[in-house]
Amino acid sequence: MLTIDNINVYYGAIHALKGISVDVQEGEIVTLIGANGAGKSTTLRTISGLLRPRTGQLLFEGQNIAQAAAQKIVAMGISQVPEGRKIFANMSVLENLELGAYIRSDKQEIKKDMENVFGRFPRLAERRGQLAGTLSGGEQQMLAMGRALMSRPRLLLLDEPSMGLAPLLVKEIFSIIREINQTGTTILLVEQNANMALSIAHKAYVLETGRITLYGTAKELSESEAVRKAYLGG
Ligand code: ATP
Numbered sequence: 056m057l058t059i060d061n062i063n064v065y066y067g068a069i070h071a072l073k074g075i076s077v078d079v080q081e082g083e084i085v086t087l088i089g090a091n092g093a094g095k096s097t098t099l100r101t102i103s104g105l106l107r108p109r110t111g112q113l114l115f116e117g118q119n120i121a122q123a124a125a126q127k128i129v130a131m132g133i134s135q136v137p138e139g140r141k142i143f144a145n146m147s148v149l150e151n152l153e154l155g156a157y158i159r160s161d162k163q164e165i166k167k168d169m170e171n172v173f174g175r176f177p178r179l180a181e182r183r184g185q186l187a188g189t190l191s192g193g194e195q196q197m198l199a200m201g202r203a204l205m206s207r208p209r210l211l212l213l214d215e216p217s218m219g220l221a222p223l224l225v226k227e228i229f230s231i232i233r234e235i236n237q238t239g240t241t242i243l244l245v246e247q248n249a250n251m252a253l254s255i256a257h258k259a260y261v262l263e264t265g266r267i268t269l270y271g272t273a274k275e276l277s278e279s280e281a282v283r284k285a286y287l288g289g
Pocket residue numbers: 066069071089090091092093094095096097098138247
């Protein structure tokens with residue numbers, strides 16, 4: 056579904072991604088794990104069209120999206136939940152969700168999807184009129200995910216959904232991610248919580264200072280000595 060082939064991405068003189076290749080098949084949950092500054096967010100932002108690779112290819116369902124506009128990439132079926140959620144604090148839950156559907160004009164279908172999001176996140180349904188900035192951290196994460204789902208993505212990019220959440224909420228968010236995957240959405244998940252990420256993923260890649268240093272099935276990586284030492288607390 057998505058092939059990242061040997062991309063190099065820079066921030067000015069900083070060489071952030073040094074020949075990264077990642078393959079995501081339809082139906083999978085693929086996770087990218089790694090320490091702070093490894094380049095995980097940069098990878099997602101490049102797929103979304105917010106950054107451009109200087110060299111290398113980005114193929115989504117066979118089409119080269121390396122130079123496509125961010126809005127076009129959303130329309131093609133890729134949606135990102137950014138790190139830190141980036142919800143619109145001064146707008147209601149409902150308005151935030153409506154914004155997620157901004158590229159669409161099929162009003163009836165949008166309404167249906169809104170109800171689906173409320174079905175998946177009952178806490179958002181109860182708070183549909185509440186200002187998003189007053190939601191708890193976990194609720195804001197749910198809203199950010201709900202907003203991304205409103206564009207009907209076939210590939211959902213999640214950037215550190217567990218960040219700042221209490222362990223019970225992390226569990227809840229991860230079980231929702233698994234459900235979203237099981238109802239047909241392919242997922243590329245960036246996480247520092249390697250334990251949780253490997254527990255739901257099919258495949259995993261380890262990123263270290265802009266390079267992929269290991270990849271395999273999630274089971275292989277969770278059993279790997281190097282991964283256990285560096286990312287799973289021994
Ligand atoms: P974290 O978990 O801390 O978000 P990450 O793996 O997502 O880490 P990135 O945010 O992708 O890492 O950063 C990769 C590298 O690129 C880092 O060295 C970072 O300092 C650098 N970088 C990121 N954003 C910018 C920017 N806007 N300008 C300059 N350098 C940047």
